[in-house]
Amino acid sequence: MTHLLFRHRDIPEINKLQVYQKNGGFANFKKAVTSLQPKQIVDEVKASGLRGRGGAGFPTGVKWSFLPDTIWPHYVVCNADESEPGTFKDREIMESNPFQFLEGVAIACYAVGANEGYVYLRGEFFEVAKFLDQCIAEMEKAGYLGDRLFGTEYSLRLKTHLGAGAYICGEETALLESIEGKRGQPRLRPPFPAVVGLYGKPTVINNVETLTNLPYIIEHGAAGYRQFGTEKSPGVKIFSLSGNVNKPGNYELPLGATFRELIFGLGGGLPEGRKLRAIMPAGASSSIIRVDNASFERVMDTPMDYENVQNVGSLLGSASVIVIDDSHPMDWVINKTIHFFKHESCGKCTPCRDGNYWMQHLTERIHEGHATEKDVVLLKSVAGQMLGKCLCALGDFSTMAVTTAIERFPEDFEKKVKA
Amino acid sequence: MSLAEKYPEEVQAIFAKYPIKRSAVMPLLYLAQREETYITKESMQDIAHLLDLTVTEVASIVGFYSLYHDEKAGKYRMQVCTDLPCALRGADAFLNNLCGNLGVKVGETTPDGLVTVEAVMCLAACDKAPMFQLQHGDEVHYHENMTVDRTLELIEALKKADVEVK
Numbered sequence: 001m002t003h004l005l006f007r008h009r010d011i012p013e014i015n016k017l018q019v020y021q022k023n024g025g026f027a028n029f030k031k032a033v034t035s036l037q038p039k040q041i042v043d044e045v046k047a048s049g050l051r052g053r054g055g056a057g058f059p060t061g062v063k064w065s066f067l068p069d070t071i072w073p074h075y076v077v078c079n080a081d082e083s084e085p086g087t088f089k090d091r092e093i094m095e096s097n098p099f100q101f102l103e104g105v106a107i108a109c110y111a112v113g114a115n116e117g118y119v120y121l122r123g124e125f126f127e128v129a130k131f132l133d134q135c136i137a138e139m140e141k142a143g144y145l146g147d148r149l150f151g152t153e154y155s156l157r158l159k160t161h162l163g164a165g166a167y168i169c170g171e172e173t174a175l176l177e178s179i180e181g182k183r184g185q186p187r188l189r190p191p192f193p194a195v196v197g198l199y200g201k202p203t204v205i206n207n208v209e210t211l212t213n214l215p216y217i218i219e220h221g222a223a224g225y226r227q228f229g230t231e232k233s234p235g236v237k238i239f240s241l242s243g244n245v246n247k248p249g250n251y252e253l254p255l256g257a258t259f260r261e262l263i264f265g266l267g268g269g270l271p272e273g274r275k276l277r278a279i280m281p282a283g284a285s286s287s288i289i290r291v292d293n294a295s296f297e298r299v300m301d302t303p304m305d306y307e308n309v310q311n312v313g314s315l316l317g318s319a320s321v322i323v324i325d326d327s328h329p330m331d332w333v334i335n336k337t338i339h340f341f342k343h344e345s346c347g348k349c350t351p352c353r354d355g356n357y358w359m360q361h362l363t364e365r366i367h368e369g370h371a372t373e374k375d376v377v378l379l380k381s382v383a384g385q386m387l388g389k390c391l392c393a394l395g396d397f398s399t400m401a402v403t404t405a406i407e408r409f410p411e412d413f414e415k416k417v418k419a
Numbered sequence: 420m421s422l423a424e425k426y427p428e429e430v431q432a433i434f435a436k437y438p439i440k441r442s443a444v445m446p447l448l449y450l451a452q453r454e455e456t457y458i459t460k461e462s463m464q465d466i467a468h469l470l471d472l473t474v475t476e477v478a479s480i481v482g483f484y485s486l487y488h489d490e491k492a493g494k495y496r497m498q499v500c501t502d503l504p505c506a507l508r509g510a511d512a513f514l515n516n517l518c519g520n521l522g523v524k525v526g527e528t529t530p531d532g533l534v535t536v537e538a539v540m541c542l543a544a545c546d547k548a549p550m551f552q553l554q555h556g557d558e559v560h561y562h563e564n565m566t567v568d569r570t571l572e573l574i575e576a577l578k579k580a581d582v583e584v585k
Contacts, residue, residue, distance in 0.1 A: 085502045085541040123486040124542050124552055126559040159436055164445055164484035167540065181441035181470070183483040199438060240545065242504040248546035284503055284541075320545075322504050336503040340540055346483075 004228070004236050005212050006252045008096035017138045020099040026144050028218040029106045034150050036218075041111040045214070047222035049234035054079055054170070054207030055282065055318040057306045064112050066194035067202040075203040076109045076117040077179070078211055081163060081170035083122055085340060086283035086320030089238040089250050090208035094121075094128050097212070098135045104211035106144065106156060107218060112204050115155050120175050123164040132160050167344035171392045172205040174346065185348040186392035207318075209238055229255035233305035237316075241267050243323035244274060256308070260300035263323055274325040278409075281309055282317025284337040285397035287404040288330070289314050313404070330405040330412040335363040341398035352395035355386040359402060366416050373417045380406050421465045422450055430469075440470050444480055448487050449557040456496075456556055457488040485539070486554065493528040493535035495577060496554040497570075501538045504545035513549035514538060516567045521574075533581060534574055 002010050013019045020026075032041055046061030067074055082090040093101050109117045121129045136158050139145045147155045166184045168174045173187035176198050197203020213235060217225050226234045233255040239262055242248045246268030253262065259279065263269065270276055276296070280286035281304065289312050291299050302312050309316045324333060342356040362379040365371040383399035390396065406413060423430045433446045444466060451462035463477045470477075481487040488496075499517070501510045514525065518536055521529055528535040544550045547563035551570075562573065 082543045083541060086504045086545055088543040088545050091543050122543070123484070124559055124561075127561070161442075162445065162449070164448070165486035166484050178445070179442060180439070181444040181480070183480055242545035242548075243507040248508075250546070280503075322507070322545075324507065328507065333503065336506055340502055343540055 003252050004216050005093060005100075005209065005238060006097065006250070007100060009252075014100075015096050015098055017099060017135070017142065021142075024219070025099055026103055026142075028215040029103050029110070029144065030150050032107050032110050032218055033152055033154050038111050038113055041107065041218070044222050045111070045217060048213075048217045048225040049222070049229075049232075050210065050213055050217065050225070051233070051306065052207055053209035053213075053237065053318065055084065055285075057316065060206060060210055063194065063206075064108070064204055066192065067112050067204065068195060069113070071195070071202050072113075073116065073201055074112050074114040075198040075201055076105065076112060076114045077172075077175065077198055077203055077205045078105050078117065078119040078208060079170060079172065079175060079205055080119050080121040080125065080128075080208045081167075081175060082125075082208070083167040083170050083344075084283035084285060084318055084320055085337070086242050086280065086322045087240050087318045088242075088320075089240050089318075091125065091128060092250050093208055093212050093238075094125075094132060098132060099139075100215055101208055101212045102132070102135060102139060102158065103144075104214040105158060107214040108204065108206060108211055109156050109158075110154060112202075114204070115157065117156070117158045118179060118198070119158065119160045120169070120179060121160060121162055122169070123162050126162065129160045129162050136160070166346070167340075168346040168392070168394060171394065174392070175205065176203065183346070185346045188391060230303065230305050230307075232307055237304075237319050239304065240318075240320040241323070242320070244270050244325035244328075245323045246271060253304075255305040256303040258301055258303055259321075262304065262321060264300070267323070270323065270325050274327060276323065277326040277328070278324040278330070278333070280314075280322040280324070280401065281319065282315050283320035283322065284340055285317060285393075285400055286322070287314040287400045288324075288333070288408060290408040313408075329415070330409040331363070331367045331416050334402050334405045335367040337401045338363045338398065341394065345394060345398070349390040349392075349395060351386045351389040352398065355382055355395065356398055358382050359398070363402070366413065369416055369418075371417050376406060376413045376417060422447060422462070423465075423469065426450055441472065444470055444472070444477065445484075448477075448481060452487065453557040455491075456494060457491050486559070494533050494555065494581065496535045496537055497551050497574075498537045498539040498542075498554060499551040500540070500542045500544065500548065502541040502545075504541070505548035505550065508548040510549045513565070513567060517570055520567060520571060529574075531578070533578060 008014045042064050050060045051057045163169045169178045169184040171186050174184040178184040193203045229235045237255050239251045251266045276291045279289040338359045342360040345352045345356045347353045383402045433443045447466050451458050467474045467477045499514045525538050549565050550563040553560050
């Protein structure tokens with residue numbers, strides 16, 4: 001199939017401005033600014049059914065419509081903090097199809113009346129940020145950014161901002177704190193960023209992949225976009241496939257493609273002699289899907305969209321599908337994920353800060369074989385007590401793998417504990 | 420010498436980029452780390468003074484973000500991702516093997532002071548494990564699909580370049 005987002009896989013060197021221009025680049029931004037009212041764009045994006053691709057899946061057009069038109073200026077901030085273990089899609093978009101992404105940012109800015117947009121990149125994307133700065137400079141020269149664009153009254157400037165290594169800055173209010181020069185700790189909500197966001201002004205925060213869809217939606221309209229995907233989850237999605245598969249990588253597919261297509265079709269299946277045991281479809285934050293003889297066919301035929309992944313006991317999230325084979329016990333898996341969350345907890349909410357500290361002690365002890373059955377019960381109890389008690393989702397997410405590992409793979413823990 | 424004296428144009432450009440001064444703190448911290456490879460007490464004082472912040476506020480930002488360092492380490496920080504997706508593809512074995520070859524433990528620096536080997540959290544390169552980033556001053560570069568042999572070659576090349584500079 002031809003790609004909507006990964007157009008670099010169809011058109012060589014589309015990361016060069018001239019090549020992007022030759023292939024229709026910036027025509028949609030120009031069309032938006034010169035012939036569409038912002039409200040028309042918001043309505044079209046609402047009708048397209050585009051949902052946030054960063055993990056939460058919130059309808060993009062609806063998010064935009066929350067900005068009050070009585071408070072100005074408005075800001076657009078692109079979330080390019082991509083840090084969920086198992087997710088590596090935004091980086092490929094920005095490196096290989098940067099202008100489509102930036103055109104998407106520009107369209108979003110026009111749609112909500114923002115004259116300034118920020119792209120917040122994780123600090124590790126130092127090279128990507130340098131490259132985007134170059135792309136932005138080229139766009140300014142070519143007249144796609146700056147004052148009075150295309151002879152209208154509309155002006156726009158884009159800037160990049162580098163984080164410095166903190167998973168929590170992918171949480172939208174922590175991200176805003178970070179741009180404002182503070183520690184990246186989530187804010188209390190309400191007020192939501194749509195009303196009180198960056199520098200206290202109404203702000204839209206969208207993921208890289210979400211924004212990269214916009215030029216296509218402007219060109220082909222909501223109906224054109226809806227020819228892909230399902231009724232409730234329209235459009236295409238990039239699936240980051242990692243772990244024990246022969247061909248890990250990013251794959252752009254219509255929402256609703258099955259696990260079988262991704263893992264055994266495009267991903268080439270598991271290495272010789274290994275058996276699929278578990279899938280984490282939303283990175284380290286996932287509830288773990290158990291795959292065994294009883295559930296194999298049902299899981300494999302499950303469409304990967306926002307609704308159906310829930311039917312096999314997990315969430316689609318950012319669609320970072322981690323494949324785990326039968327050589328890896330679950331006590332090892334959750335020891336890994338908890339070390340991550342313990343390190344990345346920002347420390348603001350006690351249940352998350354202390355909960356992860358104690359969960360790490362327990363997963364470590366269990367994994368090393370020094371634990372008793374009681375420790376497993378205690379671990380599950382700590383996870384349960386954290387749930388729903390934190391300002392942001394990190395606290396909840398850290399418990400998902402722990403709880404589901406213990407519930408769905410009891411034999412792994414029975415093997416590990418002393419009688 | 421203060422940052423404003425040392426890098427006048429860059430400091431000015433950073434201030435021009437944001438509507439409030441405080442937003443400059445992260446880019447200024449990177450600048451402070453450029454030559455020293457870590458952020459000295461003096462730099463923190465300097466930045467606090469530039470932004471009307473207390474030194475404690477600046478230090479809390481240094482402490483919060485993992486790419487800022489307040490202690491001297493090797494000239495290069497070799498930061499190997501050992502998170503779940505990389506570990507499923509042998510990142511732990513890679514790191515142990517690499518440390519064995521270099522004669523250091525995780526977190527230690529080679530005797531010549533060139534490379535500090537660290538284990539870090541997900542770097543968004545899960546399909547290209549084993550991988551690491553090389554942090555050097557205010558720059559970060561990725562090295563993906565690595566083997567221990569190729570990593571040792573890279574370290575040799577860094578060593579050579581370092582000797583030539585000296």
